[in-house]
Amino acid sequence: MSDFLHPDRLFPVDPARRTIARDLYDEVADLPIISPHGHTDPQWFAENPAFADAASLFLTPDHYVLRLLRSRGIAYDALGVPRRDGAAVADGRAAWRTLCENWHLFAGTPSELWLNHALSLFFAIDEPLSAENADASFDQITARLADSDLRPLAVLDRSNVEVIATTEFALDPLDHHKTIVANGLGQRIRTTYRPDDVTDPDAPDFTSALARFGELTGEDTSTWTGLIKAHATRRAYFRDHGATATDHGVPTARTADLSLPDKQRLLDAALRGTLDTQGTEQFRAQMLTEMAALSAEDGMVMQIHAGSRRATDPVLQTERGRNLGDDIPVPTDFVGGLQALLGRFGNAENFRLLVFTLDESTYARELAPMAGYWPALMVGPPWWFHDSPNGIRRYLDAMHETAGFHNLAGFNDDTRALLSIPARHDVWRREVCGYIARLVAEHRVSMSTGAALARWLSYDAAKTAYKLP
Numbered sequence: 001m002s003d004f005l006h007p008d009r010l011f012p013v014d015p016a017r018r019t020i021a022r023d024l025y026d027e028v029a030d031l032p033i034i035s036p037h038g039h040t041d042p043q044w045f046a047e048n049p050a051f052a053d054a055a056s057l058f059l060t061p062d063h064y065v066l067r068l069l070r071s072r073g074i075a076y077d078a079l080g081v082p083r084r085d086g087a088a089v090a091d092g093r094a095a096w097r098t099l100c101e102n103w104h105l106f107a108g109t110p111s112e113l114w115l116n117h118a119l120s121l122f123f124a125i126d127e128p129l130s131a132e133n134a135d136a137s138f139d140q141i142t143a144r145l146a147d148s149d150l151r152p153l154a155v156l157d158r159s160n161v162e163v164i165a166t167t168e169f170a171l172d173p174l175d176h177h178k179t180i181v182a183n184g185l186g187q188r189i190r191t192t193y194r195p196d197d198v199t200d201p202d203a204p205d206f207t208s209a210l211a212r213f214g215e216l217t218g219e220d221t222s223t224w225t226g227l228i229k230a231h232a233t234r235r236a237y238f239r240d241h242g243a244t245a246t247d248h249g250v251p252t253a254r255t256a257d258l259s260l261p262d263k264q265r266l267l268d269a270a271l272r273g274t275l276d277t278q279g280t281e282q283f284r285a286q287m288l289t290e291m292a293a294l295s296a297e298d299g300m301v302m303q304i305h306a307g308s309r310r311a312t313d314p315v316l317q318t319e320r321g322r323n324l325g326d327d328i329p330v331p332t333d334f335v336g337g338l339q340a341l342l343g344r345f346g347n348a349e350n351f352r353l354l355v356f357t358l359d360e361s362t363y364a365r366e367l368a369p370m371a372g373y374w375p376a377l378m379v380g381p382p383w384w385f386h387d388s389p390n391g392i393r394r395y396l397d398a399m400h401e402t403a404g405f406h407n408l409a410g411f412n413d414d415t416r417a418l419l420s421i422p423a424r425h426d427v428w429r430r431e432v433c434g435y436i437a438r439l440v441a442e443h444r445v446s447m448s449t450g451a452a453l454a455r456w457l458s459y460d461a462a463k464t465a466y467k468l469p
Contacts, residue, residue, distance in 0.1 A: 004126050005116060010389055010430040012437060020437035020447070024454045025430060031455065032162035033425050034462040037192065037247065037303065037380075037412040042166045042176035044152035044418065045189045051150065054141035055080050055092035058118070059099050061416050064111045067325025072105060074098060076320060083319055093138055100134035110388040110427065117423030122150060122158075152418060156188070159422040163188055163468055167247055170195040170234050171212055177241040187469070190242030193235055193300065196249055198227075199287040201270045201280045210271065222271060224263045228290055235298060244467045245301040245354075248288060251330070253306040253337035253355070255292075256285035257344060289341045296351040301466050305383065307332035307358040329358030329385060334366045346374040354409050354465060356380040360391075363398035371399075371407040378409045378465050387414065387424065392431040405453050410461030425458075432457045 011021045043049075051057045059065060060080050069079060077083070080095035090098065106112040119125040123141050127133065144150055149158065156164065168174060168191050177191045197203050198213045198221075210221045217233040220226035235246070258266075266283045269275045275283060288304065295302040311317050313326035334355065345351045353376050355367060371379045379399060382391040399408060413424040433454050440450040462468070 004128065005120050009113075010427065010434060012434050014441075017434070017437045017441045020440050020450070021430075021433045023447075024433035024436055024440075024450055027451050028429050028433065028454050028458040029426070030160070031429075031459045032160050033421060034410070034459060034466075034468065035161055035164040035413055035421055035425075036245065036462050036466040036468065037165055037167070038414055038421075039167050039416040040164065040418050041416075042168070042180065042189070042191070045156075045164075045185065046176035046179035046183075048151045048153050051145045051152075052142075053092040053096075053145065054138045055095040055099070057141070057145070057419065058115060058417070059095055062111070062420075063323060063325040063327075064109075065099070065106075065115075068105055068109070068111070069099070069102060070325060072102065074102065076316075076324070081320055081324065084321065085319075092142075093135070096138045097131070097134040100129040100137065101131040103129040113389070113427055114417075114420045114423040117426060118419040121422060122155075122419055153185075155418055161188075161421065163190065163463075164421075165190040165192050165243075165245065165466075167192045167194050168238075169197040170199075170231075171197055171209060171216065174238070174241050181241055186242045190244065191238055192303075193238040193243050193246040194249070195231060195234070195246070195291070198231075199248070199284065199291070200250070201275050201283050207271055207273065222267070224260060224267050227267065228294070231291070232294055232298070235294060235300060239298070239300070243300065245303055246291060246295065247303040247305065248291060249305045249308070249310075250284055250288065251306070251309060252281065252284075253304060253332050253334050253357075254281060254285040255288045255338055255341035256282055257289055257340040258282075258286050285337075285340070289344065292341050292345045292351065292353065295353075296345050296348045299350050299467065301352045301354060303354045303356065303380065305356045306334075306337075308384070332357055332359040332362060334362055334370060338370070342370075342374055342377070346376050348376060351376045352465070352467070353377050354380045356383040358384055358386070360386060360394060360398070363395060364402065368399045368402035371403040378407050379403060380409045381411045381428070383414060387428075389427060389431055392428060393435060396432070396435045405456060406461075408457065408461060409465035410457055410459070410463075412462060429454075429458045 011018045066079060077089045078098050080090045123144050125137060129137060174191060180186055180189045197209050213230050214221035217230040219230035221230050263286055266279060269279055270283055292302055307330055308327050309330045310327045311322055312328050316324060316326050367379050371377050382395040411428040413421050436450045436453050439445045440447055
């Protein structure tokens with residue numbers, strides 16, 4: 001039996017628990033995939049183009065892979081990552097060779113699991129990458145990418161993706177989603193409203209973005225009232241293109257509930273460019289509460305992804321830009337941070353808040369008790385650095401006894417890599433089944449209850465959490 005994709009991978013070692021896990025997994029393995037939050041490119045689904053080559057598919061867009069290679073002194077030039085100055089970088093074949101020559105660095109990592117799964121499922125490659133097979137695997141992958149069954153829409157079909165959501169900023173014209181809707185795919189491929197470009201004073205060109213936001217919506221965004229009306233208008237536009245959720249990437253979970261004069265003073269300072277660090281944080285904090293107020297009105301699910309210090313390497317930012325691996329988790333205070341928001345909307349019937357964290361210390365201490373009390377709050381799955389086998393185990397162990405399983409929002413893959421989606425969901429489903437198998441083996445839940453929980457966490461929870469039909 002091959003160890004490349006062993007059928008019992010990730011299942012418990014104990015034979016009794018492994019048998020239960022297998023039985024549970026058999027019930028959920030082929031369920032449709034709900035991918036309600038991610039960063040795949042909507043142009044793929046609007047135009048359905050062929051992917052270019054192995055490196056552009058698996059390497060250059062994957063910050064998990066890039067950062068680990070960089071940590072071992074491998075330059076991004078050698079990995080084909082484009083430079084701001086337009087200087088030459090390695091071509092696809094050379095970059096792929098570099099990855100294959102260093103594939104041993106990924107032993108035991110989730111990146112190894114995900115890529116092996118994709119290589120086997122889509123390209124019939126059933127051996128580890130290596131220097132010896134670098135050229136052959138590059139040619140095999142690149143040749144297959146010309147086939148119609150590896151176009152983006154066909155990949156969704158083969159992966160059994162029922163719903164997928166992309167993420168666009170507030171100023172995005174949604175041209176690709178217009179095409180998607182016109183092609184009759186709007187229920188399957190949805191957008192998500194991420195207004196960080198006009199809610200975070202640290203965002204690039206923030207003041208000019210606010211001016212464009214006003215022009216786009218016909219509102220006076222130099223006034224706080226006009227700014228919030230602009231958001232309401234824009235959110236409605238996103239809903240017309242399938243959005244059921246918003247997303248907010250913030251350094252902290254701090255929220256605020258200020259008076260209108262204080263809010264206007266913050267906006268005035270932001271427009272003048274005179275906000276200090278404390279004022280910038282307070283502006284973001286107030287905007288989160290405003291977004292919650294709008295969600296309580298229009299029913300859009302609100303996601304908060306908190307606790308990442310982004311763009312920490314100034315050299316990388318100067319040379320290439322963001323989202324290339326230099327973002328680092330930081331501690332997050334959810335109890336104090338969300339108090340202002342939950343104090344106003346935590347009991348609102350039409351409001352749902354999904355919280356994601358990179359600070360695992362908050363699972364049992366803060367998020368599980370909070371989700372176990374506030375009707376509006378559900379906890380998102382392990383995120384970013386923690387959507388791994390061990391990360392999933394820690395999450396389930398810390399969360400379920402206090403929050404229960406039904407206050408968890410299921411799984412989303414949060415990925416830019418289309419072909420990794422089935423792999424990521426498969427890892428989640430295997431870990432869920434392995435974890436529940438222990439509860440069954442210890443007679444803490446029945447087998448029928450365990451099967452219902454496995455289905456909930458694998459499929460139904462995400463549909464419920466994101467209000468998907």
